[in-house]
Amino acid sequence: MDEVDRSILAVLERHGRISNNELAARVGLSPSPCLRRVRHLEETGVIRGYRALIDPAAIGRGLRVFAGVRLMRHNRADVVAFENGVTQLSEVVACHHITGNFDYLLQVETADLPAYENFHANRLAALPGVANVTSYVTMKTLSADTA
Numbered sequence: 001m002d003e004v005d006r007s008i009l010a011v012l013e014r015h016g017r018i019s020n021n022e023l024a025a026r027v028g029l030s031p032s033p034c035l036r037r038v039r040h041l042e043e044t045g046v047i048r049g050y051r052a053l054i055d056p057a058a059i060g061r062g063l064r065v066f067a068g069v070r071l072m073r074h075n076r077a078d079v080v081a082f083e084n085g086v087t088q089l090s091e092v093v094a095c096h097h098i099t100g101n102f103d104y105l106l107q108v109e110t111a112d113l114p115a116y117e118n119f120h121a122n123r124l125a126a127l128p129g130v131a132n133v134t135s136y137v138t139m140k141t142l143s144a145d146t147a
Helices: 003-014 020-028 031-043 077-084 111-122
Strands: 063-071 094-095 104-108 130-137
Touching: 003 020, 003 031, 020 031, 063 077, 063 111, 077 094, 077 104, 104 111, 111 130
Parallel strands: none
Antiparallel strands: 063 104, 063 130, 094 104
């Protein structure tokens, strides 16, 4: 991977629907070589896919919470049981196995605080092996496009 490939990836990360002609112009290539590079990045798995970014509030998920989850035990069976359960929760947008004070960091989206309270008490805390959950409610999200 060279600097041109990195430039292509940087543009596609922000503008996944950009036309090949516009992408080529932005990275300083003609369209044919640019398309060949994009196809190669797709075929080798560097580009894993394209998706739409949805406004969570527009679909009833206006509250974003990051939840640090600590497990009671770390044996394989408990970890697998937790991971199988957490991946079934539609409110969990992302789940990361991490180091530090928590075992997992979840990104959770619900309609509002009462909905999160219900989710926390009746679904998340009820998963196998959960010792405790620490919740961090998002007040504002910044991105490179809004900062």
